[in-house]
Amino acid sequence: MSEEKKNPASIPEQCEDDFSKLMQADRLVTLGRLVAGVAHEIGNPLTGILTYAYLLRDSFAKDDPRREDLELIIQETLRCREIVRGLLDFARQCKLKRERVLVNEIVAKAVRLVEKQKEFKEVKIITELDPKIGEISADPFQIEQVVLNLVINAGEAMPKGGRIWVRTRSLNDGWVELEVEDEGVGIPAELKEVIFEPFFTTKKDQGGTGLGLSICYGIVKNHEGEIRLESELGRGTKFIVRFPKHSPKEESTP
Numbered sequence: 098m099s100e101e102k103k104n105p106a107s108i109p110e111q112c113e114d115d116f117s118k119l120m121q122a123d124r125l126v127t128l129g130r131l132v133a134g135v136a137h138e139i140g141n142p143l144t145g146i147l148t149y150a151y152l153l154r155d156s157f158a159k160d161d162p163r164r165e166d167l168e169l170i171i172q173e174t175l176r177c178r179e180i181v182r183g184l185l186d187f188a189r190q191c192k193l194k195r196e197r198v199l200v201n202e203i204v205a206k207a208v209r210l211v212e213k214q215k216e217f218k219e220v221k222i223i224t225e226l227d228p229k230i231g232e233i234s235a236d237p238f239q240i241e242q243v244v245l246n247l248v249i250n251a252g253e254a255m256p257k258g259g260r261i262w263v264r265t266r267s268l269n270d271g272w273v274e275l276e277v278e279d280e281g282v283g284i285p286a287e288l289k290e291v292i293f294e295p296f297f298t299t300k301k302d303q304g305g306t307g308l309g310l311s312i313c314y315g316i317v318k319n320h321e322g323e324i325r326l327e328s329e330l331g332r333g334t335k336f337i338v339r340f341p342k343h344s345p346k347e348e349s350t351p
């Protein structure tokens with residue numbers, strides 16, 4: 098990845114501007130409410146569709162060709178439900194509940210969570226956590242979401258398995274860094290910006306919703322942080338996230 102290091106990919110200025118406009122606090126809350134409302138309203142009928150599709154499928158004999166049609170309805174409905182879940186996560190990022198957060202604790206918890214999934218059977222996660230990293234002022238669930246999304250993407254980039262490195266480090270200039278590196282398929286240079294857009298996915302067939310990275314981006318920006326990536330096709334990808342360290346000045350805010 099040596100060449101990438103010299104010229105790390107980042108979101109172009111225009112895109113960054115658009116995002117920061119969107120991220121203005123009150124607009125974001127309104128958007129969050131709207132998205133949550135829509136997702137909620139769609140979620141309930143989806144559950145109905147699923148329940149009845151399952152019932153109907155199981156009412157047909159095993160060799161009835163109509164079972165296949167219903168299977169398709171079920172799969173597509175499950176996909177819609179994934180999108181709705183993603184939208185609810187997206188909405189949740191709009192409401193920040195900050196507290197003092199031990200970064201390493203969150204990272205370790207998120208890693209434990211994904212490790213147990215069957216998709217990670219052939220994946221080895223190596224954690225290198227800087228014990229001196231300390232705290233940031235953040236919403237712990239959102240930080241966990243960032244870690245989860247990055248680690249899950251890293252795993253999905255290695256369908257035959259491989260290693261993921263999750264690192265934290267404390268930088269001297271007031272930043273805390275989180276790094277998730279994989280040895281997966283890599284990201285083509287021309288996609289390095291669009292992957293952060295909501296609904297962009299190259300994993301449609303595997304049930305990807307394209308919301309993970311846009312959620313990460315929103316959360317990181319909301320925490321005054323930065324996210325960037327280095328990647329080499331066929332070699333792997335490294336996402337690097339930075340958050341400002343907790344400063345005692347913030348102590349007085351509840």
Ligand SMILES: Nc1ncnc2c1ncn2[C@@H]1O[C@H](COP(=O)(O)OP(=O)(O)O)[C@@H](O)[C@H]1O
Nearest residue numbers: 250251254292298299300305306307308309310
């Ligand atoms: N670690 C990675 N290695 C390779 N490609 C990645 C990685 N992380 C993200 N991507 C690319 O970015 C796209 C968007 O990611 P994301 O927003 O999480 O949506 P999804 O995972 O549902 O596709 C993915 O479809 C994939 O093409």
Ligand SMILES: [Mg+2]
Nearest residue numbers: 246250309310
């Ligand atoms: Mg993803």
